[in-house]
Amino acid sequence: MKKDITCIVCPKGCTIHVEYDETGIKSMEGYSCKRGIEYATAEILSPTRMVTSSVKTDNARYTVCPVKTSKPIGKDKIQDVMKSICCVKVKAPVRQGDVIIKDVCGTGADIVATQTLEALEKE
Amino acid sequence: MLIHVFLGGIPVIKNFNLVIIGGGPAGMAAALEAYDLGIKDIAILERDDSLGGILKQCIHNGFGLHVFKEELTGPEYALRFSEKVKDTDITVMLNTMVIGADNNKTMYAVNPEYGFMTIKAKAVILAMGCRERPRGALRIPGANVAGIFTAGTAQRFVNMEGILPGSKAVILGSGDIGLIMARRLTLEGIKVQGVYEIMDYPGGLTRNIVQCLDDFNIPLHLSTTIVKIHGKGRVTGVTTAKVDKNMLPIKGTEEYVECDTLLLSVGLIPENELTEQMGVGMYQVTGGAYVDQDLETDTEGIFACGNVLHVHDLVDYVTMEGQKAAKSAKKYLDDLLEQKKTKPEIKVIPGNGLRYVLPQHIYLKDPEEKIKVFFRSKARYKDVVIKAIMNDEVIAKKKVIRLIPSEMESVEIKTSDLFRTTNNGADLKDLVIEVEQ
Numbered sequence: 001m002k003k004d005i006t007c008i009v010c011p012k013g014c015t016i017h018v019e020y021d022e023t024g025i026k027s028m029e030g031y032s033c034k035r036g037i038e039y040a041t042a043e044i045l046s047p048t049r050m051v052t053s054s055v056k057t058d059n060a061r062y063t064v065c066p067v068k069t070s071k072p073i074g075k076d077k078i079q080d081v082m083k084s085i086c087c088v089k090v091k092a093p094v095r096q097g098d099v100i101i102k103d104v105c106g107t108g109a110d111i112v113a114t115q116t117l118e119a120l121e122k123e
Numbered sequence: 124m125l126i127h128v129f130l131g132g133i134p135v136i137k138n139f140n141l142v143i144i145g146g147g148p149a150g151m152a153a154a155l156e157a158y159d160l161g162i163k164d165i166a167i168l169e170r171d172d173s174l175g176g177i178l179k180q181c182i183h184n185g186f187g188l189h190v191f192k193e194e195l196t197g198p199e200y201a202l203r204f205s206e207k208v209k210d211t212d213i214t215v216m217l218n219t220m221v222i223g224a225d226n227n228k229t230m231y232a233v234n235p236e237y238g239f240m241t242i243k244a245k246a247v248i249l250a251m252g253c254r255e256r257p258r259g260a261l262r263i264p265g266a267n268v269a270g271i272f273t274a275g276t277a278q279r280f281v282n283m284e285g286i287l288p289g290s291k292a293v294i295l296g297s298g299d300i301g302l303i304m305a306r307r308l309t310l311e312g313i314k315v316q317g318v319y320e321i322m323d324y325p326g327g328l329t330r331n332i333v334q335c336l337d338d339f340n341i342p343l344h345l346s347t348t349i350v351k352i353h354g355k356g357r358v359t360g361v362t363t364a365k366v367d368k369n370m371l372p373i374k375g376t377e378e379y380v381e382c383d384t385l386l387l388s389v390g391l392i393p394e395n396e397l398t399e400q401m402g403v404g405m406y407q408v409t410g411g412a413y414v415d416q417d418l419e420t421d422t423e424g425i426f427a428c429g430n431v432l433h434v435h436d437l438v439d440y441v442t443m444e445g446q447k448a449a450k451s452a453k454k455y456l457d458d459l460l461e462q463k464k465t466k467p468e469i470k471v472i473p474g475n476g477l478r479y480v481l482p483q484h485i486y487l488k489d490p491e492e493k494i495k496v497f498f499r500s501k502a503r504y505k506d507v508v509i510k511a512i513m514n515d516e517v518i519a520k521k522k523v524i525r526l527i528p529s530e531m532e533s534v535e536i537k538t539s540d541l542f543r544t545t546n547n548g549a550d551l552k553d554l555v556i557e558v559e560q
Contacts, residue, residue, distance in 0.1 A: 006337070008330040012524055049334065052183045052196055053310060054282055061172070063285035066182035066198050075338065082310050096202050114182065115198040 005043050009035045016040040048072035052114070053085050055100055060092035060117040067100055069109040080105045092119040135240040139214070140164040141452055142230065142244035144221055144397065147176020148438050149429025150250035151204035152445030153452075157248075158211045160453040166214040168221055168232055168242070174208060175201035176252055178438065180279045183303050185330075189439035200438060226402035228424060246424045246452045249398055249412065250445060253430040255300075256390040265352030265361075274300040274388040278307070287311055289384030293361055294318045295349050298529070299327040299436070301388025306335035315341050316380050319363055321348040321370055324503060326388075326529050328436075349385075350377065358385055391434045401425060408479040409433040416482045416494045417451035417460065418444065424455050433481055433497070436531055463488050467548030469541060474512070474557025476500055478528065485541065487548045492538040498556055500526045508559040509534050513544040514552050526558065 001021060007014045012032065018040055019026040025044055031037050042048070050072050054064035073081060081104050090100055094117045101111040141162050143150045146169030154167050173179070178186070181197030188194060191203070208215060219234040221242075230242045255273035272280075272288055278300065280286040292308055294301045297320035305315045318336060323346045325332050336343050344363065350372050351362040365376035393410040404421040406413040411432040412420040419426050428448035429441040454460050467487040473480045481497045496511065504526040511519035511534055518540035523532060534556060545551050 006329060006333050008333050013329040049338070050184050050194075051310075054182060054285065056285065062283050064283065066196060066282060068182075068184060068196055078310075096199060114196040115179070116202060 003044065005040045007031065007036045007039050009033075009039050018044055020044050047075040049075050049078060051078055051081050053082060055085055055111075056089040057094065057117060058089055058091045059120050060094070061120065062117060065090055065092075065094050065117050066114045067111050068114050069104065069107070070099075070112050071109045073104075073107040073109050077105055077107050081107065081111075085111060092117045135237045137166070137240060137242045138164075139166045139242065139244050140456060141166070141246045141248065142228075142242060143167045143248045143250055144230070145169065145176065145250035145252055145429070145431065146171070146174040146205075146215065146217075147250065147252050147429065148178055148201065148204070148441045149252070149431070149445040149448075150174075150176070150248070151201070151208060152442040153248045153250055153428055153449040154213050155204060155207055155211070156446040156449035157452060158213055160449065162449075162453055162456060164214075166216060166242070166244075167208070168216050168219045168230070170218070170220045172217050174205040174215065174217075177275065180275070180282045181303075182282045183307070186438050189437065190442050197438075204442075221397055224397045224400045226422065228401075230397075246455050247401075247426070248445075248448050248452055249395075249403075249420075249425065249427040249431050250429050250448075251394045251397065251431040253391040253393045253434055255387070256392055258387060261387070261389060263349055263352055266354045266358070268352065268354040268356060268358045270354070270358035270383055271352070271385045271387070274298075274304045274386045277384075277386050278304055281307060281311060287313060288386075289313065289382075291316060291382045292384040292386060293349070293380055293382040294386045294388060296320065296388035296390070297322075297325040297327055297332075297343060297345075298388045298390070299331055301386060302327045302331040302335040304386055304388070305341050306339060309339045309341065313384070315339075316382055317342040317344055319344045319347045319349060321346070321366055324527075328529075348372065352385065353379075357383060359383065361385060391430065393431045393434065395431060398427070398431070403427075406479070406481075406483050408473075409481065413484070414482050415463075416485050416492065417454070417463075418448045418482070419451055419455070419460065419463075423460075423464075424452075426452055426455075433479070436529060440531065467545070467551055469513075469545070469551060470553045471496060472553045472555050473498060474555040475560055476502065476504065476507075476526075476558030477556060480556050485536075485538070485554065487538065487541060487545070490539050490542045494536045494538065495533045496536055496556055497531055497533045499531055500528055500558065503527045504558060510557055510559050511536055512555045512557065513541060514550060516544050518544060 005016045016030045052068045098113045146167045178197035178201040184196045186200040221232045223231040350364045353360045360381045364372035404413045412427040426448040428444040469485045478501045509521045521534045
């Protein structure tokens with residue numbers, strides 16, 4: 001298989017051509033530094049991404065609270081993670097850093113709040 | 124422009140040493156720096172119900188690599204500052220809209236607590252940020268229908284209010300907000316039909332092209348724009364067309380794209396109505412105030428920083444600019460900038476290849492100053508040298524591997540070199556910053 005990867009390590013943005021199969025990477029060209037090789041290798045073998053989204057809130061000024069994964073997760077897990085985030089509702093007060101879902105979808109990453117939302121005062 | 128209308132009751136008049144208009148990243152950084160420098164009686168006037176500005180809706184990560192050496196999301200970056208502000212005695216006036224100002228640092232504001240107020244300050248830092256270019260500024264013919272949002276409006280709806288704008292979207296403009304929203308909408312189950320960019324290169328960072336579009340197979344159409352909006356009541360689709368070198372649509376390349384939502388990510392405009400009411404001189408290219416190396420406007424004691432001064436691509440630079448404005452305000456309040464305007468003044472001019480420079484003028488007041496001159500290019504360059512030239516002598520040089528209009532660059536000037544090459548200010552010429560030809 002062949003793939004062209006745009007390197008995002010530095011602003012230069014090299015296009016790296018990679019040839020690979022099930023056993024691993026066969027050849028690579030177009031990179032200009034070691035970091036480019038590392039990036040392209042990771043992108044082929046196990047690409048990861050941080051996921052940021054929001055969860056519904058209860059008793060807060062805003063109807064949603066922003067969240068993120070505590071560390072990058074496998075790219076193939078993004079949709080699963082979004083599905084689990086979708087069903088969650090948190091009750092204010094919420095503090096930035098609060099764990100909303102532990103070990104989301106078995107990725108080893110937690111879903112944590114990235115905003116602090118106070119509870120609305122009861123009437 | 125004076126506003127002297129009181130709707131009964133006792134007029135509220137408040138006095139501060141330093142008033143900062145805007146509680147976003149620029150305003151918070153300025154306020155904290157001013158506080159740390161020992162300025163007493165500082166106030167932040169913020170129209171929203173909490174500090175943080177636009178960062179609150181930028182829930183993606185990538186903020187803070189320069190200032191905190193780590194990647195934070197927008198709300199996290201904002202909290203680093205707003206939590207600190209809470210621990211100070213800085214007066215934070217929320218839900219407070221400054222509706223007018225005049226040229227002696229008097230501002231007129233309204234909020235639910237006091238109603239109409241007159242606020243007087245010894246020094247003012249402008250940190251109002253910018254707003255998005257709306258449809259009206261684009262001259263796209265077609266129906267006047269619902270479903271057309273600026274990317275930032277949609278971002279606030281989705282990320283703060285929990286409302287999805289539609290189910291099938293087209294994005295015009297490939298600036299970073301547009302790209303980020305393409306991913307965000309996709310993650311929330313909205314089909315993004317494509318991103319259309321009139322230029323022949325993307326406006327946003329490469330990282331965002333890769334992680335927001337390529338990751339989700341969202342097509343990016345370069346040299347393409349929208350020539351018509353269709354619909355009745357709600358947008359039902361758009362007609363796109365390729366453009367030629369003069370950015371004019373090419374006949375025969377039109378395509379109909381179905382959508383119920385159109386997001387516009389087509390540029391930001393500094394929000395300077397108050398600045399102009401204060402009688403502050405403007406710099407046409409940036410749409411912000413005309414400033415010197417202290418970020419002081421042509422009106423004494425009024426400083427500007429952040430996106431209200433010029434639109435930045437990184438919030439980290441906004442923070443640093445806010446801190447710099449506060450340092451200058453401190454000097455002003457200590458009467459250290461008093462003599463400035465009697466000193467020789469050098470104009471800074473964008474030369475070959477550059478669209479603008481900031482600051483736009485420099486006073487020769489201190490031979491030991493180091494001044495960072497920021498600039499943006501007009502076009503894309505690879506492996507070029509940036510030169511600062513005074514009286515035919517190159518006084519600073521910088522190699523840049525990639526120079527593009529969407530990424531701000533800077534070059535450092537030493538005032539000692541300006542003193543020397545101008546014969547201590549006797550032989551003044553313009554300081555030209557340019558791309559080496």
